[in-house]
Amino acid sequence: MPVLWRSEACDQKPDPQTGVFSVRLTQAAQHSVNVYCEQPYTSPDGRRIAIMRSSEPDPRLPPFELLVADVQTLRSTSVEKGAISILVGTAAWSGWIYYVSADRELMRVNLSTLEKEVVWTRWPFPPEFVLDSVSADLRYLVGAQFRADFMTELVRVDLAERTWKMIYEAKECLGHVQFNPVPAAGDDLLVQLNRRQSYNHMWEPRAVENPLGGATHFIIDSDGGNVRPLAIGEPHTISSAGHSAWMADSGRIAVATHWDFATWQLDSRWPQGNLFTVAPGDAKPTVIEAPGHRFNHVGVSRCGRYFVCDSYPERLPAPIAIVVGSLQTGRWRVLLHNCGASGGGPACSHPHAYFTADSKNVIYNADPYWIGQVFAARVPGGFLESLS
Secondary structure, three states: OOOOOEEOOEEOOOOOOOOOOEEEOOOOOOEEEOOOOOOOOEOOOOOEEEEEEEOOOOOOOOOEEEEEEEOOOOEEEEEEEEEOOEOOEEOOOOOEEEEEOOOOOEEEEEOOOOOEEEEEOOOOOOOOOEEEEEOOOOOEEEEEEEOOOOOEEEEEEEOOOOEEEEEEEEOOEEEEEEEOOOHHHOOOEEEEEEOOEEEOOOOOEEEOOOOOOOEEEEEEOOOOOOOEEOOOOOOOOOOEEEEEEEOOOOOOEEEEEOOOOOOOOOOOOOOOOOEEEEOOOOOOOEEEOOOOOOEEEEEEOOOOOEEEEEEOOOOOOOOOEEEEEEOOOOOEEEEEOOOOOOOOOOHHHOOOOEEOOOOOEEEEEEOOOOOOEEEEEEOOOOOOHHHO
């Protein structure tokens, strides 16, 4: 079947303060979203990305259309219509995207070749099963699901043997599960825990008693054992913002925390900033000093050396900046002073910025004309090197 590549892209005016050039990759009168920032959904050469599209404000919920966009040719093509999974799964930068088709088959598509495969006919999981992450060797898929008893369980699916098992459960909400994307780093999983929150299989909420509130994160192995807490969230910091990413094979993660939304003030214990790096065993996290910013979503480059975050203003609506920095030196620079995202309730209005695998582009969402679209900001030559 021939591939129909469509021209939707349009150049944008350079950022008036940084001169950085962006391209809008999508145009349709439906919301498009770059999936998410924590596990970049890109090809290994950095050329192609995955995009989800629908008329709903969060196109990551079914049904949706799955697209592939090429940041060099500035064309896109549809690879699946009417997919029914919650999210799409990937191993970061692998270029393989996993989803459930309308025929209830677990499928995968290769962003580089557009090759499609049926991984599992008669996918045995209910529609509310979340496709969270795929291991670097593409052997396992881990997903989360809420049970009728308000417990959250993590299920590891063996894609080769076509078997599965529950590896971890909690009475509070689990999410944002991420395999370490570097094969040499093993099969560790980063997990977010939302304290005092729980849901059942109907997505009905129920409060859970816990002396500590807010979100935190921990690491487990792929069997659900060897639980390693991270010094993020109370009592170490204010609640995690819920956005974090692996720093390659360093064993560390980068994670943003909340701030006082009424006053715009940072955690009084950490007036230097709200972006941290942390690893198991750390008595306290290490802060990236940026007191003038309030970072929200977090992306980390494939090499693990650089971060990209959206920086929220004191009051919305107002320009949301995209900031790039070094996780080694702590130096940072504004890439875009106004990315065009409104930062409202819909996911398509959140920038969700991430690097392509070659770190030559930052992919982000924006809704300057009230319909969410996906953009690519070209990282200027020498920009990253200037942070060292």
